[in-house]
Amino acid sequence: MAKVLHEDDFAQEIAEGKTLVEFYSDSCVPCKRMSPLLAQLEEDGVIPVYKVNIVHSRSLAVEHGVQSTPTLIVFENGRELARNHGFLNRAKLHQFLQEAGAAE
Template sequence: MAERVNQETFQKEVLEADGLVLADFYSDSCVPCKRLAPVLAELEETYGDALKVVKVNINFDLPLAEKCEVTAAPTLIFFKNGAEQDRRRGLVKKAELTEIVENLK
């Protein structure tokens, strides 16, 4: 299950993490975010240790969202060894996410 991170833990859990991390910037009231959650859970299960999924609630961590230039929910940002590699906004299909992971892992 995706770990919730915030401004205090983002540096360690995402930017200092080895390998591929998918940060899901979401809102509890966002319907597309809710529809995307099971897709992200499936990806996490499929890729195991090759992909770490974290969630950032933009309502509680607005300064972090602003720092990452997130302007809409959901926004998915792929980081590899601390560097942003890809970014998608809105409801993204599982096939598209799988392709990104395959290219980045």
């Protein structure tokens, strides 16, 4: 299960290597549909997956320009590489990660 990040640990967790962060809200139905797909990515060791609840960590959402959920951002060493807004099925999620250089 993906670790939920907050303002106090966000920068540290995404500082090294490639990571995938999902900005979500508890009331977001597409976010709930993405959860098992993201869990599988992490379980398979494709990429470390983290989550940020935009309600509880509003300042992180604002800082990263998140205006809708789900928003997926691939970071490399703390720098944004790629971004997607909205639900992605398994194939589109893998394509997004491949294009970001985050998956084989």
